[in-house]
Amino acid sequence: MQKGTGRNIFVAATYAATLLLGLILGQNYVDQQSNNPGSSLIPIGLSDNSYKMQQVLDLLSNSYVDSLNIDSLQNGAINHIIAHLDPYSSYLLPNESQAQSEALEGTFEGIGLEFFNLNDTLMVVGVMANGPAEKAGLKVGDRILRIDSTLVSGRNIAQKVVDRLMRGKKGSMVKLYINRDTVISNKVFKVMRDQINVSSIDVSYMIQPSVGYIKIRRFGLKTAEDFKHQIKELKKQGARNLILDLRDNGGGYFHVAIRLASEFFKDKKLMVYTEGAHENRREYYSEGDGNYTEGKLVVLINESTASASEIVAGAVQDWDRGTIVGRRSFGKGIVQEQFDFSDGSRVNLSISRYYTPLGRSIQRKYTANWSNMIDYAGMYKGLWALDTTYANAQMFKTMAGRELFSGGGVSPDVKMSIDSNSLSLLYQNIVKSSYLEQFVYERFTKQLPAYSIDNFLQGYHLPQQEYDRFILFLNSKGISVSERKKRDLMELIRSDMEAIVGRYYFGREAYFKVKNRYDDFISRAIEILVPSS
Incomplete structure (x- = not known):
């Protein structure tokens, strides 16, 4: 181990020990069950070394050769302690903590819009019923050109950036400029942000x-x-x-x-x-x-x-x-x-x-x-x-x-039993690449289907030629699919594509209804609940 590395680890450990003391003695306890109001943290005994740690902190702050970002050191030190306790204890920075709370509480402040980055253009693929975006007139299929003064079309813009532009304080307004049906709209869609509730x-x-x-x-x-x-x-x-x-x-x-x-x-x-x-x-x-x-x-x-x-x-x-x-x-x-x-x-x-x-x-x-x-x-x-x-x-x-x-x-x-095809590296790469969504949104979103959701669920099946085109599409993107793998993955990929089509036209519920048509778990459950005579 190099001398410098060892010294850095010592500094981290020093901060860690000091901050653990602060965590134990000064932390506010949040009781998830709300039925144990008398709960409190178990204090640990103080030792001379406890005060020694504070002296080291003062020493680093006042005498270290370079300027230190104290917040960064503290965060790293706490993370160092918590990460070594067990696989599930964790330290979350403020933005991570907020994201976790929003996910569990099912609420955030935004406009109720889902989008997909299709060829560097943000395509609306979901609009929450009775949400701010729907009330403002936005529709599935709209292409977002600008968000307020920020150009988002033609740029490989990160999702976290778009989220930051879309979200904001309840009651604030965001202006969206869109392309609808290949026509650039002159209308500015003014969307008033509100609290969005997402069911788990x-x-x-x-x-x-x-x-x-x-x-x-x-x-x-x-x-x-x-x-x-x-x-x-x-x-x-x-x-x-x-x-x-x-x-x-x-x-x-x-x-x-x-x-x-x-x-x-x-x-x-x-x-x-x-x-x-x-x-x-x-x-x-x-x-x-x-x-x-x-x-x-x-x-x-x-x-x-x-x-x-x-x-x-x-x-x-x-x-x-x-x-x-x-x-x-x-x-x-x-x-x-x-x-x-x-x-x-x-x-x-x-x-x-x-x-x-x-x-x-x-x-x-x-x-x-x-x-x-x-x-x-x-x-x-x-x-x-x-x-x-x-x-x-x-x-x-x-x-x-x-x-x-x-x-x-x-x-x-x-x-x-495990479906080996779903666990294959090839299939996992296809899913992670988002090429399934890209292919579907490019080919199947030009016009609304001439049938109801019930007809779609009962009778729609992806044509064989479209599956063949998708395999060629993957090959053009550098994902090689052999003839054997093409056969092995056909049922799985076709169900994925049909589900994405269903979600686009008929909403989130349709996605799961389509996937469940091919699900062996579901079939076995129905056999148990309603045994055939």
Whole structure:
């Protein structure tokens, strides 16, 4: 190790130790559950070295050879500490903290517009119903030329820049200049920014005459409330069975997951309990008298189902309330609390582990990947190695006699095989490149379809010649697709393209309805809920 590098690490560690003390002694505690107002941080004892750290800070500020950015050093020091605790504790800068809050709370101040950068032109691909953009007259298909005085057409402008231009304080105005139907509009679209509410429920609809379907992307502040509303609507439409899709749901608010799980139980039952080194055992029960306590239930999970969504799946499984279908979930069984600093930054700190009603811990094993410390520039990326194997640990039995095991995520009752095509590097590269959207928006957005959404969902299929053209399009972009891969990926890519067409013309709901037509998980769930005679 070079002398200079070692000194830099010492400086970072010095700041880290000092700032940890400040975090523990001076931080305001935010109780997510709002039911433990007496909670406080556990103080640690002071030592002579604690004051020594402050002396070092003063020394650096007053005597160091170069000017120091104290804020930057402090942020780096806190991040250094938090990143070495466990895979889930994290330190967020003010802008990262705000983005996390907006995602979980489902609110931000803007105009309610989705766009896609098509050939360096911002194309409107989604307009929120009754949102500011729709009220101002903007439509799907509009091309944005300028935002206020900033030219955005013909430039490879970053999305974060566009977001900054579009968003702003509620009540403020943004002016948009557009091209509609290849004609440059002389009209300036004046859009008054407002609070935008985005539901964490992707879609809710009757997938079969007696089967309702709800897909949740995360557990945000209003998820349980929205779910309760959707359940009531589905029951009015004749839903006697339910598919709850928690695939790719990475979690969210702990207490919201408990409230949502409560909807499946008529009596008060233990949903989950938590324990930690500084947290006594706390038990969380269903509220009782849920809105969906009788009908059949299937919960879909996969390897990206994590945290709060695993709480729901675990409670349903432990109480024999429904059938878990899919693949073993991620295995994140640690609860974080938010500790906010006055400057808007935040520490998400792991404070306890959670256990399913039977006492199962579904946390995957994790170890520090110290070999990564050689690369100081990216030392926090991939610091933690997570165990991908599944070894049966302690065995538990449900009241119905099912054998369940702790450790390594929630193992489904009905296991689904992995689609190797969806995991192939070629397909992943195609998806990440956004060439699917680019091809669809260039070829299928010239005029509105002459059919309804129901006709589209029942009868529209991408013509074979269009799929062939897309493969040629990929080749022209430097992505080579062999004849074998062309055959292997055809069903998957065609469903993606059909779903994008559906979303463009009929909205977000159509996207999921189209994808579900080809989904083996959905087919298996329906077989369980409505067995053929």
